[in-house]
Amino acid sequence: MNRREVLAGLTATAVAIPAQAQTPSLGDIAATKGIRFGSAAGIIKGGLHDPQVAEILKRDCRIIVAKNEMKMYTIRNTPAEVYDFSLGDEMLAFCEKHKLPLRGHTLFWAKDEFTPKWLLTHDFGTNPKRAAEKLLRDYIAKVTTHYGDRLTSWDVINEAIDEKTGDIRANVFTRILGEDTLRICFEAAREHLPKMELVYNDYMSWRVKDGLHRKGAIRLLRWFRDHNIPVDALGIQGHLGTDQGAGWDATADDNAPQYAEWTAFLEEAAGLGYGLMVTEFDVNDRRVLGDINKRDQVVAQTAKDYLDLTLSNTAVKDVLCWGMDDKYSWLQTTTPREDRLPLRPTPYDDQFRKKPLWDAMSRSFQSAPDRT
Numbered sequence: 001m002n003r004r005e006v007l008a009g010l011t012a013t014a015v016a017i018p019a020q021a022q023t024p025s026l027g028d029i030a031a032t033k034g035i036r037f038g039s040a041a042g043i044i045k046g047g048l049h050d051p052q053v054a055e056i057l058k059r060d061c062r063i064i065v066a067k068n069e070m071k072m073y074t075i076r077n078t079p080a081e082v083y084d085f086s087l088g089d090e091m092l093a094f095c096e097k098h099k100l101p102l103r104g105h106t107l108f109w110a111k112d113e114f115t116p117k118w119l120l121t122h123d124f125g126t127n128p129k130r131a132a133e134k135l136l137r138d139y140i141a142k143v144t145t146h147y148g149d150r151l152t153s154w155d156v157i158n159e160a161i162d163e164k165t166g167d168i169r170a171n172v173f174t175r176i177l178g179e180d181t182l183r184i185c186f187e188a189a190r191e192h193l194p195k196m197e198l199v200y201n202d203y204m205s206w207r208v209k210d211g212l213h214r215k216g217a218i219r220l221l222r223w224f225r226d227h228n229i230p231v232d233a234l235g236i237q238g239h240l241g242t243d244q245g246a247g248w249d250a251t252a253d254d255n256a257p258q259y260a261e262w263t264a265f266l267e268e269a270a271g272l273g274y275g276l277m278v279t280e281f282d283v284n285d286r287r288v289l290g291d292i293n294k295r296d297q298v299v300a301q302t303a304k305d306y307l308d309l310t311l312s313n314t315a316v317k318d319v320l321c322w323g324m325d326d327k328y329s330w331l332q333t334t335t336p337r338e339d340r341l342p343l344r345p346t347p348y349d350d351q352f353r354k355k356p357l358w359d360a361m362s363r364s365f366q367s368a369p370d371r372t
Helices: 003-013 026-031 051-060 086-097 128-150 180-192 208-226 256-271 292-311 356-367
Strands: 036-041 064-066 102-109 153-158 197-202 233-236 239-241 275-284 316-321
Touching: 026 036, 026 051, 026 356, 036 051, 064 086, 086 102, 086 128, 102 128, 102 180, 128 180, 153 180, 180 197, 180 208, 197 208, 197 275, 208 256, 239 292, 256 275, 256 292, 275 292, 292 316, 292 356
Parallel strands: 036 064, 036 316, 064 102, 102 153, 153 197, 197 233, 233 275, 239 275, 275 316
Antiparallel strands: none
16 A cells, blocks of 8 residues: 555544544554553643543553653752642542553653753752752652652653754753763662663654764663663654654655664664653644645654554554643644644544544554564
């Protein structure tokens, strides 16, 4: 089947249908191949209090990750050693009630713009290395012991690589501790979570232009391995744009360089002994012109191209969307369209109806190699 036939199939089968009318779920379909499907959810901006969002999560997902509720700027947003776990606890209560495993995200986000403001001007005293390491270890100890083994996995560090250079990103801790920051974080997490899956998470993509980011990720994974740092898996965020893969024209065929480089990247990461997971999947359609049908077709084809290729590597065991519905997608405010129309980056629209993206993901799961 060529690309145009696939696209036609997506268009024909993906009429918006009330969510409750379609079975089996994405989680069921993925599970037949040994893949665990899930999504990010949240209380702050993720719509978890919306009953329709909750129903989609319960029906389609087999694992959940917290969006913002377990980040440092939520848990400890003042210099005082006061920890607020209330939002994360609410997330966990929802997941435990509905028997959904919950991933923690993230113990350390390695970008200053997402670091608590008080920490950016914090006085680390006359021995800044000792003070910085103590602060990191104390924080990680407090958070990991609070949740213990009630979670299934932790993104210990998020986005530590500068995508422009492939080097470790400068931030409030690496300016003091250097790359040892990463060792400290993972060792502190392992100390309190001896059996937990510990993940390094980042947004390296399959675009040819992102080669330095991919090379930096491989270099970091080798460094982890060579220094016996306890990292179990690489989280690949999977935030796609429609200028990736199939391009704005979903019938384009000029993708071979991306396919080859992405395949090689996944094989090298898995070959180093790491598990792989897609942790934050969505497809940004802000640059796609045309009506909703055209936009949805381009999003669906881009997603299918990416997932077909990524899931061909059997080390990829989990796929999580960064939200299941357009209404509460982070992209609506982060990257708005010039025409001000709502973005359509997730499997369900803002009325909670299934879209061609849902069907594309279903097809990718069905065609993936068996992991069971």
